[in-house]
Amino acid sequence: MRKPKIVVLGAGYGGLMTVTRLQKLIGGNEAEIILVNKNEYHYETTWLHEASAGTLHHDRVRYNINKVIQRNKVQFVKATVEEIKFDKQQVILDNGEIDYDYLVIALGSDSETFGIQGLEKYAYAITNVNAARQIREHIEYQFATYHNENEKNDDRLTIVVAGAGFTGIEFLGELTNRIPELCKEYDVERSKVRLVCVDASPMVLPQFDRDLVNYATSLLESKGVEFYPGTIVQQVKEDSVLICKKGEDQLQEIKCGTVIWSAGVRGNCIIEKSGIENMRGRVKVNHDLRIPDKDNVFVIGDCSLIINQESNRPYPPTAQIAMQQGEVCAKNLVKLVHGQDNLESFVFDDKGTVCSLGEDDAIGVVFGKKIKGSSASIMKKVVDNRALFMVGGTSLVLKKGKFKLF
Amino acid sequence: MRKPKIVVLGAGYGGLMTVTRLQKLIGGNEAEIILVNKNEYHYETTWLHEASAGTLHHDRVRYNINKVIQRNKVQFVKATVEEIKFDKQQVILDNGEIDYDYLVIALGSDSETFGIQGLEKYAYAITNVNAARQIREHIEYQFATYHNENEKNDDRLTIVVAGAGFTGIEFLGELTNRIPELCKEYDVERSKVRLVCVDASPMVLPQFDRDLVNYATSLLESKGVEFYPGTIVQQVKEDSVLICKKGEDQLQEIKCGTVIWSAGVRGNCIIEKSGIENMRGRVKVNHDLRIPDKDNVFVIGDCSLIINQESNRPYPPTAQIAMQQGEVCAKNLVKLVHGQDNLESFVFDDKGTVCSLGEDDAIGVVFGKKIKGSSASIMKKVVDNRALFMVGGTSLVLKKGKFKLF
The missing domain is CATH 3.50.50.100 (FAD/NAD(P)-binding domain)
Structure with a gap:
């Protein structure tokens, strides 16, 4: 049979x-x-x-x-x-x-690209391993190019993240850790680098309570992230993004070297x-x-x-x-x-959700309880390791898991 | 006074x-x-x-x-x-x-660019630290991009080195070590990568004896380098190099993702x-x-x-x-x-000259004696360390010197 x-x-x-x-x-x-x-x-x-x-x-x-x-x-x-x-x-x-x-x-x-002009051609989306390593290399190339041009172009060092949902915010969190390393590697002053976050929604991370979101945005702002809420991306060009405030006509151009698209799937x-x-x-x-x-x-x-x-x-x-x-x-x-x-x-x-804000910080709701700061960050690693455990058991956790050695 | x-x-x-x-x-x-x-x-x-x-x-x-x-x-x-x-x-x-x-x-x-069209715009020259790290990042970006395009473009993985003098040959020697690492890092088959060396002169490394040069070219060819001697670069484009045999009119186009210019200062x-x-x-x-x-x-x-x-x-x-x-x-x-x-x-x-051919190999003439292979490679590291010693003494050699731990 x-x-x-x-x-x-x-x-x-x-x-x-x-x-x-x-x-x-x-x-x-x-x-x-x-x-x-x-x-x-x-x-x-x-x-x-x-x-x-x-x-x-x-x-x-x-x-x-x-x-x-x-x-x-x-x-x-x-x-x-x-x-x-x-x-x-x-x-x-x-x-x-x-x-x-x-x-x-x-x-x-x-x-999901919503038919925005230039998006597929010039923006990078965090979609898979191939895309991720290309984004990493693109950003490194922008930094590496900075000092090798006759006219220094500070705009190269501006990264615009379109989308203040989970992926966008978590990516910005990592960037705030990564940028100082890149600055050191390529002899760039931190003040030259701009991190910009644009989202059509009036608030970031709509799935979370306002006090958690305020914690997240204050933290990221203190590390140099500029938020443009209620703002629509109209067009992506090779070296800029055209945005406008929701309900307004006035276009604004943000010159930049990198556009990350994380506004939906x-x-x-x-x-x-x-x-x-x-x-x-x-x-x-x-x-x-x-x-x-x-x-x-x-x-x-x-x-x-x-x-x-x-x-x-x-x-x-x-x-x-x-x-x-x-x-x-x-x-x-x-x-x-x-x-x-x-x-x-x-x-x-x-069971809840934890949104990472870089290496040591996070916000989240776990089993109905709101958490933030380093305890949330530890919980995030627990969540990540659990996904490995569910598929591959202890051996996979040991091989690929996230541990912090104190 | x-x-x-x-x-x-x-x-x-x-x-x-x-x-x-x-x-x-x-x-x-x-x-x-x-x-x-x-x-x-x-x-x-x-x-x-x-x-x-x-x-x-x-x-x-x-x-x-x-x-x-x-x-x-x-x-x-x-x-x-x-x-x-x-x-x-x-x-x-x-x-x-x-x-x-x-x-x-x-x-x-x-x-020295000899007024070749497109050279300053599209080719990279190994001139200083800023240029070097930009070249490294450019090549990495080409590899990172390969699997993230809908239509795989093998030409991205072709590197053309224009200039078969000291810098060009030493760079190719390093590349033969580096390419397998890049292939592993970016899931690329080695056979997709082409290394091409073009030079107007009929022979590479004109300052060395023919038997040393033959050793060098055979070694690099065995590691996949294609030599085009007696060949002039006519134009560099964004994604190709136009070359022609010296004394001939017929242009040939080599599609490539990277052009390195090392044909003179x-x-x-x-x-x-x-x-x-x-x-x-x-x-x-x-x-x-x-x-x-x-x-x-x-x-x-x-x-x-x-x-x-x-x-x-x-x-x-x-x-x-x-x-x-x-x-x-x-x-x-x-x-x-x-x-x-x-x-x-x-x-x-x-006192002589040693030309490196990658990590473990070299050719050279030292105190009038021809050397090649691993002994030449060791001598190359001695020469490199000597330059440090002359300027900064033992402490600089210990800090920046090249040592191989057996």
């Missing part, structure tokens, strides 16, 4: 959690499990701001997928997904095609290409994480959309929700393979 | 050697010594290829001038020289002016601006290193021109000759201050 074939697309938080749980819950004879991913490594999306700022080497934010999968149970295929053909139960890859009985779509998000374009009903690449999934009208297809992680019943708004895409979905998805796949139809419903258990 | 004022322009090999010898030979009451330099540090020009390739950190190739001068005898002025007014015995600086009784011009060389432009008779910024000096018709002005180092009586051609500008000139210049300054007119004649004592 042919074993059912489970194909998981994407080895991010959701996909990799699904596979690592699945390999524990299911026998090797019960199902064929195939994991498809673009790279041979998984990366910690929530750590990319550190690799981008250059405060953590990019090899520290990724690990080889083969290190955490049981290769007697799971087959890893390195490939890029090009299309999903639901009618044929088939996935088209850049290097072949693959049939499935059960499919898990965990392809992550794309950057959308679901994966593969979702849109594959003809499933979606909202900006995200699919509203059933309680059991399957998609309407398709009993053998799950969507989890950033491509899925689940409404928070309390606020009546979608939960934002986070690593935490993706990992919890992966756990439920794995259990439900086992039930389906076993011919059971009492699938588990997914309920998000919000 | 007013002390005579000795002004030394430039803290390269020649200027710094002059000053450090002078401070040993002359009493603090006998003369005022002023050293003018653009940066507060001296750098080892002959090590810049390593900093450019990224095999040695740029802080290892420079040291603070204040560490090697006796500040009770020598006053250091950080300034850029703009002009020399011989009639007024005055030097115009970017931040003031300075009178002299005796002047030593040791301003080093400028890059000329004397300093200040020499030309100041109206002294010169050949491409170099002044033919008298035997005592003074310039014709000016009894109180010495020119040493790359700005000076001395004919090799054997070959009837000028000695090439090297650190070795500059340092030997600095020693004689210091002695002659002391004689002038003491009112003696029996100045010493400079005779170049060629």
